[in-house]
Amino acid sequence: xxxSCVSRVSLVAACCxxxxxxxPWLADAFGxxxxxTLFSRILIYALAAVSLDLIIGYGxxxxxxxxxxxxxxxxxxxxxAFHLQEGAPLFGGFLDIQANDQALLVWPLxxxxxxxxxxxxxxxxxxxxxxxxxxxxLAFAQMLYYLFVSLEGYGGDDGISLWSRSRxxxxxLADNVNFYYVCLASLLLFLWLMRRLxxxxxxxxxxxxxxxxxRMESLGFPVYRYQLAAxxxxxxxxxxxxxxxxxxxxxxxxxxxxxxxxGELIVMVLLGGMGTLLGPVFGAAALLLMxxxxxxxxxxxxxxLGPFLILVVLFAKRGIYGWxxxxxxxxx
Amino acid sequence: MLxxxxxxxxxxxxxxxxxxxxxxxxxxxxxxxxxxLAHGSLYMVGAYLAxxxxxxxxxxxxxxxxxxxxxxxxxLLMELMVLRRLYQRDHLDQVLAxxxxxxxxxxxxxxxWGRQPLFxxxxxxxxxxxxxxxxxxxxxxxxxxILVGVLVALFLYLLFNHTRLGMRIRAxxxxxxxxxxxxxxxxxxxxxxxxxxxxxxxxxxxxAGPILAVESGMxxxxxxxTFVVIVIGGVGSIRGALVAALLVGTVETLGGYLLPLLLRLxxxxxxADGAGASLASMSVYILMAAVLVWRPRGLFPAHD
Numbered sequence: 001x002x003x004s005c006v007s008r009v010s011l012v013a014a015c016c017x018x019x020x021x022x023x024p025w026l027a028d029a030f031g032x033x034x035x036x037t038l039f040s041r042i043l044i045y046a047l048a049a050v051s052l053d054l055i056i057g058y059g060x061x062x063x064x065x066x067x068x069x070x071x072x073x074x075x076x077x078x079x080x081a082f083h084l085q086e087g088a089p090l091f092g093g094f095l096d097i098q099a100n101d102q103a104l105l106v107w108p109l110x111x112x113x114x115x116x117x118x119x120x121x122x123x124x125x126x127x128x129x130x131x132x133x134x135x136x137x138l139a140f141a142q143m144l145y146y147l148f149v150s151l152e153g154y155g156g157d158d159g160i161s162l163w164s165r166s167r168x169x170x171x172x173l174a175d176n177v178n179f180y181y182v183c184l185a186s187l188l189l190f191l192w193l194m195r196r197l198x199x200x201x202x203x204x205x206x207x208x209x210x211x212x213x214x215r216m217e218s219l220g221f222p223v224y225r226y227q228l229a230a231x232x233x234x235x236x237x238x239x240x241x242x243x244x245x246x247x248x249x250x251x252x253x254x255x256x257x258x259x260x261x262x263g264e265l266i267v268m269v270l271l272g273g274m275g276t277l278l279g280p281v282f283g284a285a286a287l288l289l290m291x292x293x294x295x296x297x298x299x300x301x302x303x304x305l306g307p308f309l310i311l312v313v314l315f316a317k318r319g320i321y322g323w324x325x326x327x328x329x330x331x332x
Numbered sequence: 333m334l335x336x337x338x339x340x341x342x343x344x345x346x347x348x349x350x351x352x353x354x355x356x357x358x359x360x361x362x363x364x365x366x367x368x369l370a371h372g373s374l375y376m377v378g379a380y381l382a383x384x385x386x387x388x389x390x391x392x393x394x395x396x397x398x399x400x401x402x403x404x405x406x407x408l409l410m411e412l413m414v415l416r417r418l419y420q421r422d423h424l425d426q427v428l429a430x431x432x433x434x435x436x437x438x439x440x441x442x443x444x445w446g447r448q449p450l451f452x453x454x455x456x457x458x459x460x461x462x463x464x465x466x467x468x469x470x471x472x473x474x475x476x477x478i479l480v481g482v483l484v485a486l487f488l489y490l491l492f493n494h495t496r497l498g499m500r501i502r503a504x505x506x507x508x509x510x511x512x513x514x515x516x517x518x519x520x521x522x523x524x525x526x527x528x529x530x531x532x533x534x535x536x537x538x539x540a541g542p543i544l545a546v547e548s549g550m551x552x553x554x555x556x557x558t559f560v561v562i563v564i565g566g567v568g569s570i571r572g573a574l575v576a577a578l579l580v581g582t583v584e585t586l587g588g589y590l591l592p593l594l595l596r597l598x599x600x601x602x603x604a605d606g607a608g609a610s611l612a613s614m615s616v617y618i619l620m621a622a623v624l625v626w627r628p629r630g631l632f633p634a635h636d
Contacts, residue, residue, distance in 0.1 A: 062424045124621050127628045131367050131567055134423060135559040136624065142556045143617035150610040259556065263431045270428050300443050306436030313429040314417055 005325040012024050013325050020184055023047045027198055036176050038292065039249075042285050043183040044244045047190055049268040049280035056266065057275035058198055059230045060210030065121070065141030066265050069114045069235040071257030073242025075148065076110035078160040078252040085163050103166035103173070111239045116181025118235020122228050138259055148254040159253025166247055175248065183244055187281070190237055194277055197233070206230050267309060273321025282320040334468040340582065341464075345474045347581025348481030353558040354565070354573040354626065355488060356529020362568025362634055363505045364419050364522055367426045370410065370433035371558070372551025374530045378403040378537030379546045380441060383452040386541075392455035399538035400531055407530020411523050415557045419522070434552070440549045446588035449547035477539050485574055492570065501525055505568055505634065555581035558583070560616055564623050566630030575631060582615055 019026075020039070027035035048070050057063045081101050112321030125136045149157050165173040173179050197203050205226045209216045216223050246252045255261070264287065272283025316323070357371045378399040388397025414433060418426045454473045461469035492498035503511045504521055512518040536554075544550065561580050565572025592608030599607065623631065 303439035309432030
């Protein structure tokens with residue numbers, strides 16, 4: 001890895017971090033408070049994309065069902081809030097669990113449930129490889145999508161509207177600027193965790209499996225368990241993104257779990273540069289900003305986005321990260 | 333009982349549709365090792381062309397012909413311009429590029445035909461019903477779909493097992509370097525197989541036209557079920573695709589009918605219907621998970 005690449009990426013990352021930290025003031029200065037909302041969204045999607053990159057980029061497991069975990073995290077928040085709004089007991093009153101909108105309680109619960117779901121889906125899906133793995137993760141995500149569509153009690157196709165965001169003691173999340181900083185903090189925390197993880201022994205085993213699975217098996221590593229652990233951690237990250245997304249929009253619908261949403265997350269990872277920590281963040285920002293710009297000109301922006309993606313795949317494999325790196329190695 | 337019989341036939345008819353989709357897709361997987369998400373777009377192109385042409389000409393058969401030609405042509409162009417460059421790439425690139433194709437086709441269709449779904453009429457000469465067993469009239473159009481499926485399955489069997497072209501395709505599936513070294517034009521073979529798959533997808537789309545609403549994004553709902561079929565049947569196996577397609581079609585249709593009835597035995601009516609509907613929509617995927625736990629490579633694995 002050439003030194004110039006690291007320093008160049010660090011420079012860009014530092015500039016971006018400064019920009020993100022000051023964004024609410026900048027939005028104020030431009031007189032455009034919508035920027036805060038837009039960038040909250042970008043930070044949330046960046047979080048989901050970074051978590052997906054752990055399995056796609058570092059683990060070499062192409063999952064086309066990552067939106068399922070984003071959706072499950074969002075639905076936990078929404079369902080608990082829904083019961084609080086309606087005053088209806090959870091689980092028909094069978095279990096003594098109270099509906100709740102306290103962030104400190106609900107958010108970790110949502111992350112844990114997403115992680116458990118990922119562990120379950122991963123345990124079955126990881127029995128297969130390659131093409132089958134792609135299709136199975138896709139099929140499981142669609143299964144959950146149809147499950148939520150069929151849950152008429154929770155709005156079915158129409159989804160659930162939240163009355164308010166979750167409550168956090170000492171911080172008013174209803175304020176967009178406060179919420180923006182919560183998103184930024186979540187992303188930075190997750191990136192820090194990922195960095196620790198990727199360069200740990202665990203991360204090396206997962207990356208080694210991507211390069212040569214039979215070899216890692218012969219070396220005596222329980223590869224399946226490592227991969228499942230990575231899949232579960234990625235699910236937890238996506239769950240956190242879902243929690244934030246539900247709070248940001250104050251609305252959830254089965255559309256969150258739809259497979260095109262999973263596809264978009266993959267696009268972010270690849271566009272930014274997979275197998276890098278910051279790449280997916282750049283990718284999420286690029287895709288969402290591009291959507292924003294294109295949709296200002298034409299409602300048919302997807303007609304242009306599609307061929308653009310094909311060109312990126314065919315000619316610009318290393319993504320934005322590779323582009324920042326210049327001629328250097330894509331891995332950082 | 334009569335209702336059960338009717339649902340069984342409906343399941344068979346869905347199975348035939350899934351077979352038409354998965355036969356082409358499983359060949360493309362098996363031979364070129366490429367994952368093509370845009371296979372559903374070919375189905376959509378077939379449905380739109382069939383609906384438009386039959387609406388303007390008043391002839392269903394003309395619409396069908398147009399759909400077959402158009403989907404084969406679009407498939408050909410797709411292979412030549414995009415897919416061909418992806419054969420040597422990893423699956424992730426294939427997923428992303430064909431995802432781009434889906435966005436392009438879905439939005440393109442919206443630009444040409446608008447956001448409103450098109451509705452297509454069942455042709456006059458197939459609009460009646462047939463009493464297969466006394467007292468249970470069944471729409472002849474759906475029976476015709478089943479018949480077409482049987483004919484296509486027969487055609488594919490003859491093509492693959494009793495012609496030179498079929499032999500080459502099978503050889504290409506097991507070892508593409510070897511067959512290229514023997515002087516067979518593998519590029520042409522790939523293009524032909526892809527066009528055949530596209531044609532079958534277009535046929536499925538055209539026949540689905542009078543049953544479903546023809547709209548942008550219609551290809552994706554059947555694409556996901558097609559994937560389930562291919563995973564259950566075993567990637568690259570036409571026989572597996574046939575068995576799995578009928579299995580998935582039947583489970584999907586009968587599940588929606590039987591599960592609520594079954595749950596009514598234990599639960600109050602309203603919650604039984606709700607839970608039954610949820611379970612039914614998940615039943616196919618539960619089936620897939622069960623098959624994979626039992627046989628990770630599907631029922632009829634084609635390779636090694």
